[in-house]
Amino acid sequence: MAQNPPPTKHHRRVVDYCSDEEEEDEEFVIEEELNKLSALIETSLANAFGFACCDELAVDENLETKRLSAHLRLILTPLSSSKKEEMKNACEECLTTLWRVLRDESCGWDKPTYRECFVLSSLRLSLCTLLEGNLQEAMECLDTALILGCPGEMARPFVRLLEKLLRRSAGGGNRASSNSLVKKQKVAAREKALVVDNVLPSSSSLVPKILHPLERMNDNATWEEFKVMYFNKDMPVQLPSDKSMPCVEKWRDLAYFKERFGKRLIPLEVGKYDDVENWKEEIVPLEVFIDEHLAPDILKKGDKNSFVSYLAQHQLFEQIPQLAMDFEIPTWCNAGQFERCNIWLGTSNTITPCHFDSYDNIFGQVFGYKFVRLYLESDSQFMYKSGGDWETTRSWNVKDNDDRDADDNSEKKETKKKFRNAQGNISRVDVEAPDLEKFPEFAKATPMDVILGPGDFIYIPSRTWHYVRSLTVSCSLNFLF
Known part of the structure; x- marks a missing residue:
């Protein structure tokens, strides 16, 4: 019979990732990498859900949603220098529209197609922005997509390309001066007291008395x-x-x-x-x-x-x-x-x-x-x-809201209260x-x-x-x- 694994050992990573920071990128050609990522959008992602997303948005009665479909079809076509500006504008209009829907309307993104359109527009915009040399702005496009639901494995090749380019950009010039700059940054950071002291402040009013301690396993338990x-x-x-x-x-x-x-x-x-x-x-x-x-x-x-x-x-x-x-x-x-x-x-x-x-x-x-x-x-x-209604089912102190009718944002605040505890x-x-x-x-x-x-x-x-x-x-x- 196999032996029990030691209780404090671990077995695998949360994300499969192999760091390539120490690799030499002499053979790295940005045009080839960009072409690969562009093709990924135009073929794999388009066929997996992009074209279906276009079709579903197109049949919506809302004219704004129909425009999203038209923009997305352009976004899924092959990227060329002649269409780059038009494609970038299409991405930005899609993202602006979808941000407004997400933030301003009570239903948020009530259709999966909204999230899919946002993800595809963000990935394409990151490539358009990268072509203009704005590496940090391109990474921000990817981060926003990841925060709002883009699967990590989908964005990972885009992120890795940008990481390589950002490292290459930061590594230019004299190596000694670069190392000196890093050391100065580290010293400056520590002078700002960025190290968390792992000591429980016994005098703090935040620390409660433990009257009913949770059971603890033996350190040698299997x-x-x-x-x-x-x-x-x-x-x-x-x-x-x-x-x-x-x-x-x-x-x-x-x-x-x-x-x-x-x-x-x-x-x-x-x-x-x-x-x-x-x-x-x-x-x-x-x-x-x-x-x-x-x-x-x-x-x-x-x-x-x-x-x-x-x-x-x-x-x-x-x-x-x-x-x-x-x-x-x-x-x-x-x-x-x-x-x-x-x-x-x-x-x-x-x-x-x-x-x-x-x-x-x-x-x-x-x-x-x-x-x-x-x-x-x-x-x-x-x-x-709770039953799901934030305002009427919680015991946390809430300010008197009798003056909400005079507040232009009262409807938005009411919606926010209701949806924050919708899980019940x-x-x-x-x-x-x-x-x-x-x-x-x-x-x-x-x-x-x-x-x-x-x-x-x-x-x-x-x-x-x-x-x-x-x-x-x-x-x-x-x-x-």
């Missing part, structure tokens, strides 16, 4: 014991820690992210989760997130942070696969079929309200600290599950400060608490209620299976 005692019983548990992953030490120096990937765009949630009026989503460069959000919070040294922002539940490793080389999928995920990995990077005091998911979840802390409170599925009768899997109770007069049955629910630090992991079974609050600037990964 994978089979995990499956029999916890996975098969849908029982949450704290798993053995693993600080051997390169990301645990490497990523807490935010200068690494800033120097390597600072220009890359990311989706950001800005504002406290319970402040519906001011909460918003933005797409910003990673370096802006670090300099304007994370660095100021690090300098507070554990004091309560009033400015909250979160790179939340994002598949960053499809977008920047190099980062996936710094960790591997935990062996515990062998209990099921691995689906995806998300990153959660943010300031202190970010909150994910109490909810449940349909996937099993291995949640791991990379750096910083988070407080997690869990409730078994059997406590669902006490959790006051969120508890109406603030589990750290419950209103037991309004939710008396909640007192019967039994919490399980844990504070996670660097290298700590927990298993959260599907349909297990869980609430998460960051105690410091922190980064987490969750592996869904």
